[in-house]
Amino acid sequence: MVRLVIKKGDEAQFLYETTVETPVDEVIADVCAIYNGRLKVHRLCAEIEDLAAHGITLPPNMQGLTDEQVVELKLKDEWAEKCTPQGGVRLNEDKIGRRNGQAPTEKMAEVLTKTCKEAQDMVSKKKVQANELVTQKTLQEALDILRGAVTIVYPMGLPPHENIKMEFENNEDLTGTQASTEVIEEPNAALWFSAKEMLRGKLLKDSVGKNEKTKVIVKLQKKGQGCPSREPVVSEQEQKQMMAYYYKKQEDFKKLEKDAEDAHLDSEWADNQSLKRNFHGLKDIKWGPR
Template identity: 70%
Template structure:
């Protein structure tokens, strides 16, 4: 099997097992699905962490308003009583006014936070270091355990305007978000994959670019079309560069120490004695003076 170390820019994403016979079209479809799936898991995890702290999201027309404004406008969150967490709610006000403050109790919050950590570990970039591949099945399993944890804590479900609900139903709308979340997502039709400064063109197979050797591990870079060729990988990795810098710093310090010792020791040399010539004329050149 060919092992691809998928990167986006200079950031490691995940390892992907495949074969040299796979068409580039199929490869892109699968890799993009995993890449976007990991982003979805990360978004859901971030929202569930807030859910554990401050409860469900307020209706859009109430978000960001102060208590006085809500009272003046006579607005009411009808979902507050419908979506009560198991074991009862604990009031923890959301200072930014996005969630209703009816948070799960500590036991239920722990269920959510523990599951978030487990899901993050499943799709973590650290899996690259331990040589573990990520698949669509991995992403699906992470989503399933997150959905299960939310169902345990909120058996009546979440309101339809809650971003977690939208993510699970695949109806999320990131168009409002001009920040990182919306920019990171890559559409399969707009995706390209590069290796060694060359784009893998659709309609071909991996073997057309790297040969027929199945026992190969390479770094492939995923990005949006039209961004040009990604930067080539450095000859020396960041970790190796740090080791080299540490080694040369150590050598430099050792050299400085030896140099300092040499500067001090030359005073004991015969040629550094201002009276040596005088003693030789008097025939006492070999006399060694003891302590006074």
């Protein structure tokens, strides 16, 4: 099995495993699904952490309004009573006016935050360094534990306008958001290896060779963006080691130079007490045994 280090820009995203006989189209589809799935997990975790802190999302027509404006417009959040967290409510106002401020208790909030941490660790970029794979099964497991945690804390469910609910149902609308620029749809995706685009309709071995026991760096990006930047000759870690080595050599050289400059101080001619000892007849005195 060949392993691909999938990069976006200069950052390694995840480790992907397949065979060199796999069609490039299939690899692109799978890589895009994993890449976009990781983005979904991180979006969900951000929303769930807000849910733990400030409760459910207000209806769109109430978001950003002050209490006075809500009263004046005679608006009411009908979902606040239907979607109450298990164990009671902890009041914590959302200063940006997006959530209703009826947060779950600290114990229930901890269930949500701990699960978010666990899910993020499952799809973390650090798994590349640990040589661990991220697959679609991994993503599904992460989504399942997040869904389970939300169900435990909100057994009555979430309102239909809640982003968390829409993410779980794959009905999220990312139009006009920063997140929409990060998503790469499979038809618009391209994989690059060794400054060459992997051509659809070909097999993986046509790009990376026939050796199954290899590990290569592949870059993912949108079509039409041209060739991605080349990999540096040395890695960041190797660069740090080289800098540390040459810094040590430089310090050693400075010390040798200083020692060479001070070496004459041990010479007889550099002794500023030599003339005084000559006048007193104290030069070249040899002390014998008593």
